[in-house]
Every structure is written in C-alpha cells, then in structure tokens.
Amino acid sequence: MKKRRNDLLLLAAVVALATLLWLTLRVTRSTGAYVLVSVNGAQIGMYPLDEDLALRIGDDTKYNILVIKDGWAQISEASCPDKLCVHQGKVRYDGQSLICLPNKVVVEIVGGEQSDYDAVAK
C-alpha cells in the first residue's frame, strides 16, 4: 500500500516538525521581567513580574482579573463563557502569553534577556 506509506511519512514529518519546534522554543526560553497587558491590540500597561499584583482589566460586564504572585502571572477570573484564559494557568517565561479571545485581552511576558531586542522590534 503506497498510499498508506505516504500517509505515515506525512504523519512522521509533522510530528518531527512539532517536536523540533517545541525543543527550540523550550531551549531558547528565559524567565521574563515584565507582564504586558493589551486590550484589542492596544497596550494598557506593563507590570513587573517580581511584584505581587491583582488587576482588573475591562469594565463591569467584560473583565479579566490578572494576578501576579511569586514571579508567576495568571488570570484568576474572567467574564468570558469558556474561561480558556483562566485554564491556561500560570506563565513566567519570556514570550508566554495568556489570551482571552472574547474580551480581546492579551497578557504577555516580556523582557528578560532579550528586552533590548523587543524594544527595537516594537
């Protein structure tokens, strides 16, 4: 079965690619320094990761509550129906993010070693 073999090759290629990508991201990651909060693409604030904080993002009906504690950031509560952002758990590594699609809230970990590079890129 030639087709069966091609299917398996395709499967192996995708799995290999994913593994490679995962390893690359894993090896190159470093702990970030700041938590950058954006709503609808616009930055609304930047908070140091080493200071504990509880922040309410949004208004009465649409909101996300960002908590920074012991060097980890997480969204502890949200108004969205699926709560995906809450389930994403805690983040601390440079480039990691917590995203709430319904409220268009993006919480990103930035800074760390590549802070100069990031500043230039933005």
Add this chain to the structure above:
Amino acid sequence: MKKRLAARQIAEYGLLIALSMVLSYVEFLIPLSVAVPGVKLGLANIVVVFALFRLGKVEAFVISMLRVLLMTFMFGNAFALFYSLSGAVLSFAVMLLLLKTGRFSPAGVGIGGGVFHNIGQLLCASVLLGTKQLLYYLPVLLISGTMAGVAIGLVAGMLLSRVKPDRAG
C-alpha cells in the same frame, strides 16, 4: 432528466451540510480545548473529506463554506466568522492539494486538513490580536491536529468504502 439531477444534488448538499452542522454542534459539546486553546477534533471535516473524495472539489468547498456561514449565523459573531473561515479555507486548500497529488489516502488528507485548520486559526488569531506570541501553541496544535486528522480521515475512509457511490438515481 436534468431536473431530476438538480433535485438530487440539492438533496445531497442539504443532507451533507446538515450532517456537518450537527457534527460541529456535537463537537461544541465536547470541551476538548480546556487544556490548550484551539485543540479540537474537527468532526465536521469528516463530511468535507467524504465530499472531496466522493463528489468533487466544488461540492466539498460549497459544503465547507456553507457550514461555516450557517454555524456563524446561528451561534457566532463576526469575529468568530473570520476565525472559522481562515481555518476552513486553508485546511480545504491543503486537503485539495494532497488529494490532487493522488498519493494520499483519506487519512493523509485528513492530517493535512487538521494541521492546517489549526495553523489557519492560529494565524488569524495572531493577526486579529496583533501578537506573534501564539507561536508557542504551534507544537501542541500540530500534534493535536495530526491526531485529530488521522481519526477524521480514517472515519471518512470507512464511510467512503461503505457508502455506495449511487449515481443511478
């Protein structure tokens, strides 16, 4: 004769679109994406793969697009439309490409569809949210898209071998 054929096609489209919508809804009830956002089965793709192999590219494309539009009208919003469309269009293009090479079975085509559905949605979310950080989800989404794609492709393959091509009517 021609009239009968048209009626037959309408029935065929209606049946398959309805089926794909039911599958979308069933999938909506399975909260797979709790652990990692974007992880999904893509059950509706069974119908698209089936249509692609059995009916043709135009038929499969129409079914895929109408499903997305109708599901959005009933359950989604404009934002969800972009999100669904980008996944559906990219996934369809890749599946068509894989089919045209003639070297892949429905399982292989399903893998391409699953993986690129995820890539399309990830790209769309990156653009809409203006962030490149979503790249971090890509490895997980590649794997989950592959697994889901294999499953969907195998089911579509079984359907193709069991549902008789009935062109007599």
